[in-house]
Amino acid sequence: xAFHEVRFxxxxxxxxxxxxxxxxxIVELASGDEERNASWxxxxxxxDVAYGIRRADDLAAVVAFFEARNGRLxxxxxxxxxxxxxxxxxxxxTPTDQxxxxxxxxxxxxxxxxxxxxxxxxxxxxxxxxxxxxxxIALAGVEQPSGWSADxxxxxxxxxxxxxxxxxxxxxxxxxxxxxFDTDALDVTLDLERLGSITSIPLLELRR
Numbered sequence: 001x002a003f004h005e006v007r008f009x010x011x012x013x014x015x016x017x018x019x020x021x022x023x024x025x026i027v028e029l030a031s032g033d034e035e036r037n038a039s040w041x042x043x044x045x046x047x048d049v050a051y052g053i054r055r056a057d058d059l060a061a062v063v064a065f066f067e068a069r070n071g072r073l074x075x076x077x078x079x080x081x082x083x084x085x086x087x088x089x090x091x092x093x094t095p096t097d098q099x100x101x102x103x104x105x106x107x108x109x110x111x112x113x114x115x116x117x118x119x120x121x122x123x124x125x126x127x128x129x130x131x132x133x134x135x136x137i138a139l140a141g142v143e144q145p146s147g148w149s150a151d152x153x154x155x156x157x158x159x160x161x162x163x164x165x166x167x168x169x170x171x172x173x174x175x176x177x178x179x180x181f182d183t184d185a186l187d188v189t190l191d192l193e194r195l196g197s198i199t200s201i202p203l204l205e206l207r208r
Contacts, residue, residue, distance in 0.1 A: 015052030071184040077176035093172035095138035103163025134174035
């Protein structure tokens with residue numbers, strides 16, 4: 001089992017269907033009330049990329065990609081066109097988009113994070129697959145062109161010198177979702193005129 005640092009074809013992923021999934025246990029009481037408990041602390045994303053196949057060549061590309069990943073065995077990168085950068089889809093990333101930590105004068109490594117907020121509630125997602133060359137960092141609102149490095153395989157930002165105590169650390173980035181195929185078989189529909197279609201090609205997010 002390994003993770004292949006290769007991205008699923010963008011022209012096919014653009015037409016994919018899917019999004020976040022959560023697991024909630026609901027118990028209905030005799031009174032008609034209910035109790036709800038979250039089984040997962042974090043969401044997990046599912047996609048179906050069959051909707052992005054429009055040509056015979058697209059189908060051939062998916063089959064080749066599937067074979068090279070050995071079905072469900074190896075993970076890979078996937079671009080979620082609805083959620084692939086540190087800001088809103090209509091905006092341009094700036095280095096103050098997302099807080100990723102506060103300096104303490106000792107810590108040098110910080111995980112890239114993306115915060116999802118609605119009202120007073122929010123959820124913070126660890127970003128582990130930033131796109132190479134897309135990460136920008138700011139300290140106390142001032143962009144830092146150097147003095148740090150970003151690992152595109154883990155999402156860790158490492159500073160050459162630890163940020164001073166109390167300094168807000170923010171970042172902007174584009175990112176991929178680490179996924180794997182959620183099937184070991186591709187059900188290809190064939191016809192006489194062209195190589196037809198695949199009913200479903202499910203992908204499942206890999207969580208650490």
